[in-house]
Amino acid sequence: MTDIHPNRPVVDQGSRHFLQLDHLHTSLADPAMTSMNFLNEVAIRFPDAISFAAGRPTEEFFDAADVHRHLDVFIDHLCRERAMTMEEARRIVLQYGRTKGIIHDLVARQLAVDDDIHIPHESVVVTVGCQEAMFLVLRALRSTPEDIVLAVSPTYVGLAGAARLVDMPVWPVQGGDRGVDLGDLRTQVHRARQTGLRPRAFYVIPDVANPTGISLDVDARRELLRFATAEDLLILEDNAYGIFAGEPRLPSLKTLDPDRRVVRLGSFAKTVLPGARVGYVVADQDVEDHEGGVSLLADHLSTIKSMLTVNTSPLAQAVVGGALLTHEHSLLTANRKECDLYQRNLSLMRAGLAHHLTPFTDRVSWNTPAGGFFLTLTVPFEADDALLERSAEKYGVLWTPMSHFYSGDGGSHQIRLSFSQSTPESIDTGLERLASLIADCC
Amino acid sequence: MTDIHPNRPVVDQGSRHFLQLDHLHTSLADPAMTSMNFLNEVAIRFPDAISFAAGRPTEEFFDAADVHRHLDVFIDHLCRERAMTMEEARRIVLQYGRTKGIIHDLVARQLAVDDDIHIPHESVVVTVGCQEAMFLVLRALRSTPEDIVLAVSPTYVGLAGAARLVDMPVWPVQGGDRGVDLGDLRTQVHRARQTGLRPRAFYVIPDVANPTGISLDVDARRELLRFATAEDLLILEDNAYGIFAGEPRLPSLKTLDPDRRVVRLGSFAKTVLPGARVGYVVADQDVEDHEGGVSLLADHLSTIKSMLTVNTSPLAQAVVGGALLTHEHSLLTANRKECDLYQRNLSLMRAGLAHHLTPFTDRVSWNTPAGGFFLTLTVPFEADDALLERSAEKYGVLWTPMSHFYSGDGGSHQIRLSFSQSTPESIDTGLERLASLIADCC
Numbered sequence: 001m002t003d004i005h006p007n008r009p010v011v012d013q014g015s016r017h018f019l020q021l022d023h024l025h026t027s028l029a030d031p032a033m034t035s036m037n038f039l040n041e042v043a044i045r046f047p048d049a050i051s052f053a054a055g056r057p058t059e060e061f062f063d064a065a066d067v068h069r070h071l072d073v074f075i076d077h078l079c080r081e082r083a084m085t086m087e088e089a090r091r092i093v094l095q096y097g098r099t100k101g102i103i104h105d106l107v108a109r110q111l112a113v114d115d116d117i118h119i120p121h122e123s124v125v126v127t128v129g130c131q132e133a134m135f136l137v138l139r140a141l142r143s144t145p146e147d148i149v150l151a152v153s154p155t156y157v158g159l160a161g162a163a164r165l166v167d168m169p170v171w172p173v174q175g176g177d178r179g180v181d182l183g184d185l186r187t188q189v190h191r192a193r194q195t196g197l198r199p200r201a202f203y204v205i206p207d208v209a210n211p212t213g214i215s216l217d218v219d220a221r222r223e224l225l226r227f228a229t230a231e232d233l234l235i236l237e238d239n240a241y242g243i244f245a246g247e248p249r250l251p252s253l254k255t256l257d258p259d260r261r262v263v264r265l266g267s268f269a270k271t272v273l274p275g276a277r278v279g280y281v282v283a284d285q286d287v288e289d290h291e292g293g294v295s296l297l298a299d300h301l302s303t304i305k306s307m308l309t310v311n312t313s314p315l316a317q318a319v320v321g322g323a324l325l326t327h328e329h330s331l332l333t334a335n336r337k338e339c340d341l342y343q344r345n346l347s348l349m350r351a352g353l354a355h356h357l358t359p360f361t362d363r364v365s366w367n368t369p370a371g372g373f374f375l376t377l378t379v380p381f382e383a384d385d386a387l388l389e390r391s392a393e394k395y396g397v398l399w400t401p402m403s404h405f406y407s408g409d410g411g412s413h414q415i416r417l418s419f420s421q422s423t424p425e426s427i428d429t430g431l432e433r434l435a436s437l438i439a440d441c442c
Numbered sequence: 443m444t445d446i447h448p449n450r451p452v453v454d455q456g457s458r459h460f461l462q463l464d465h466l467h468t469s470l471a472d473p474a475m476t477s478m479n480f481l482n483e484v485a486i487r488f489p490d491a492i493s494f495a496a497g498r499p500t501e502e503f504f505d506a507a508d509v510h511r512h513l514d515v516f517i518d519h520l521c522r523e524r525a526m527t528m529e530e531a532r533r534i535v536l537q538y539g540r541t542k543g544i545i546h547d548l549v550a551r552q553l554a555v556d557d558d559i560h561i562p563h564e565s566v567v568v569t570v571g572c573q574e575a576m577f578l579v580l581r582a583l584r585s586t587p588e589d590i591v592l593a594v595s596p597t598y599v600g601l602a603g604a605a606r607l608v609d610m611p612v613w614p615v616q617g618g619d620r621g622v623d624l625g626d627l628r629t630q631v632h633r634a635r636q637t638g639l640r641p642r643a644f645y646v647i648p649d650v651a652n653p654t655g656i657s658l659d660v661d662a663r664r665e666l667l668r669f670a671t672a673e674d675l676l677i678l679e680d681n682a683y684g685i686f687a688g689e690p691r692l693p694s695l696k697t698l699d700p701d702r703r704v705v706r707l708g709s710f711a712k713t714v715l716p717g718a719r720v721g722y723v724v725a726d727q728d729v730e731d732h733e734g735g736v737s738l739l740a741d742h743l744s745t746i747k748s749m750l751t752v753n754t755s756p757l758a759q760a761v762v763g764g765a766l767l768t769h770e771h772s773l774l775t776a777n778r779k780e781c782d783l784y785q786r787n788l789s790l791m792r793a794g795l796a797h798h799l800t801p802f803t804d805r806v807s808w809n810t811p812a813g814g815f816f817l818t819l820t821v822p823f824e825a826d827d828a829l830l831e832r833s834a835e836k837y838g839v840l841w842t843p844m845s846h847f848y849s850g851d852g853g854s855h856q857i858r859l860s861f862s863q864s865t866p867e868s869i870d871t872g873l874e875r876l877a878s879l880i881a882d883c884c
Contacts, residue, residue, distance in 0.1 A: 019728065020729070022585075022732070025582055027745070028582065059533055062533070068510050071510070094504045094506070094509070095501060095716050096711070128752075140470065158752075273536055274536065274537050275537060277751070286461065288460040288461070288462055294460070307573070307606060313757075315757070316755045
């Protein structure tokens with residue numbers, strides 16, 4: 001081709017081929033990203049290690065035939081209950097679709113059935129997993145450099161990621177043993193305001209949180225809601241694990257939300273199918289414009305979504321919709337087997353820790369979540385990336401340093417243990433290996 | 443619930459329930475959003491009007507059975523060609539997946555087969571439609587307030603939307619009759635630099651563009667690439683309609699790209715299935731970090747994606763993958779019937795315009811695209827939203843004012859006519875109605 005263009009300008013090949021990382025968005029130079037890559041890399045480098053690291057749902061009940069069945073159930077539902085012709089139903093599932101989603105009504109019904117949450121269907125935006133839901137909300141709220149979001153520390157790394165993309169600081173609030181230290185929340189909100197910042201929202205996972213496994217008790221939930229109203233804050237409730245929170249189930253923040261302070265973020269990744277990548281946000285807050293007109297926050301999130309992903313795959317939504325229809329809109333019903341499996345694993349973890357860590361009970365401790373995928377182990381030595389690498393290589397067991405879930409310092413002596421993909425055998429052998437590591441370090 | 447909490451702080455219901463639009467991100471107060479809503483609204487209010495407005499692909503060959511078949515084909519492919527067990531294949535399709543996608547290799551093969559583009563598989567990131575691909579690239583490039591993207595004017599509205607979400611100005615470049623005015627591009631790049639701005643990339647749809655229908659000729663493509671190299675710009679090539687560009691097919695910008703200046707943005711919405719919401723970006727550019735290490739731009743886009751949507755529904759990807767496998771990696775082969783239908787409609791549009799607009803040929807004109815979904819009609823009166831509303835109400839025909847595709851002034855006397863969802867009957871009747879409107883206005 002160069003023959004055809006003798007006049008092509010001479011290119012300095014050494015520099016012109018390169019973009020400089022310095023000239024790309026700051027999120028890409030964030031050390032947190034390097035550290036997440038490290039975790040993935042360790043898992044890949046030691047494929048035979050027993051993993052308490054991944055937070056993925058069990059694959060034990062995966063069945064490709066379910067996908068076909070759910071899709072057919074949803075199309076049948078459109079024809080029968082929404083009186084569509086087959087052509088119309090096909091268009092809903094196969095063509096470009098409504099930005100706010102095609103299963104918003106089914107999501108609203110699921111929230112009513114499982115969580116006693118009653119919201120207008122129009123306040124639901126179906127998203128590409130919970131991650132997009134977080135981005136939509138933070139993008140809407142981050143209007144000036146003074147806008148910040150507060151979050152329990154340690155917290156889910158996805159929140160920090162979404163915030164980084166909109167250059168929004170995440171201001172940490174101590175989680176403590178109760179899941180959120182409400183005194184510290186008050187202190188941090190006031191301190192932020194004193195420095196000229198504008199706290200917009202507080203992010204929390206009230207049920208069997210990732211990464212700690214802790215659930216907020218009912219009193220803490222109510223106090224948090226009162227605080228949000230008094231301080232004019234939104235609460236971003238991430239409820240990814242609520243269905244697996246164990247008994248007795250506690251009312252979700254959105255269930256207890258008389259002042260519409262709570263934006264609910266949800267995911268069907270753990271309850272229906274990760275491969276569908278379908279989540280949602282419920283945003284029934286009113287937004288007032290310059291002329292006094294009022295609209296739903298959900299409509300504004302939908303506008304942002306129209307510029308981001310246009311709509312969530314209607315095909316993927318149809319599969320989730322079919323699953324909801326099959327189980328009478330209840331994810332509790334749909335996940336009976338999964339709930340039992342996770343609870344069994346939790347019991348085995350607690351028994352296994354008690355058994356294998358007997359020699360160290362004066363130096364190590366662990367919490368006792370009511371359910372979920374995770375628990376927290378506290379050790380008397382630094383549990384950092386270097387130790388994880390040694391653990392994988394020498395002991396054949398993977399876990400997650402809790403420090404990865406803190407934005408600053410913190411969690412240096414804590415480990416997140418995930419048991420959602422474990423088997424009785426992997427729990428027993430894995431904890432035995434972990435005990436050897438601990439013996440080596442103590 | 444209020445009985446239980448007598449101490450709840452008194453809430454000023456009149457103000458506390460409201461978020462103020464002023465306190466949300468500026469993208470939400472953008473008049474362009476209101477105008478897009480207006481277009482949707484008109485279509486909903488006049489459902490019986492004949493539409494030359496929507497840019498959606500034809501539904502004539504939609505078949506839900508294809509979805510089932512493609513999914514099975516892809517799973518079978520994983521088992522046979524990648525030697526996976528059924529359990530492993532199921533995991534790929536149903537579990538959380540690789541952020542860069544699970545059909546990256548098939549996308550790379552399609553680009554080789556249809557477009558003679560040869561790139562490493564690792565430079566492909568599978569995205570939630572082309573819209574997410576645009577967001578990823580602009581988010582990466584917009585690192586300071588001085589960073590801008592240039593784009594042909596008029597241009598696809600989705601580019602402006604993605605840019606708005608990262609607060610990145612879109613600097614217009616005259617499109618003119620050739621698709622891009624290269625002299626103006628040069629002028630604008632230099633002018634932007636003189637005002638302290640940093641032009642990072644130039645966005646263009648080289649084949650049968652949305653909204654104009656214009657294709658760049660080969661000379662313009664080559665000159666554009668030389669300019670990009672000389673000026674250290676990236677070219678963002680959106681190729682959503684390339685498969686339908688008509689004969690003879692021209693080499694895409696990425697095909698002609700010896701210096702890796704071109705980031706290719708693609709979509710399977712028009713070529714496989716809109717309902718899958720699967721697109722991609724090819725970013726084979728090198729990025730150099732502080733220590734001189736080199737990585738692919740695609741890896742950095744993947745990092746951003748991990749904070750935005752985590753991964754593109756593997757289920758939806760599998761459906762697209764199955765379609766690619768079924769048609770030997772060729773979207774040209776897969777779309778023979780669709781290509782014929784769009785070409786037939788284009789011929790009917792040209793014949794119909796010539797027939798129905800005979801009385802006005804001294805005052806109206808239209809361009810002659812080689813293919814695609816759209817053509818441009820120029821009229822001697824202002825074709826604005828008010829006229830569109832009158833057209834819908836009084837004449838029963840919908841179209842899109844070209845001014846919607848300009849960021850500032852422009853296009854006031856032009857109309858985008860879409861024919862991708864038309865039938866011979868709707869074209870004839872629709873153009874007859876359009877002729878009545880024109881008679882009324884001339």
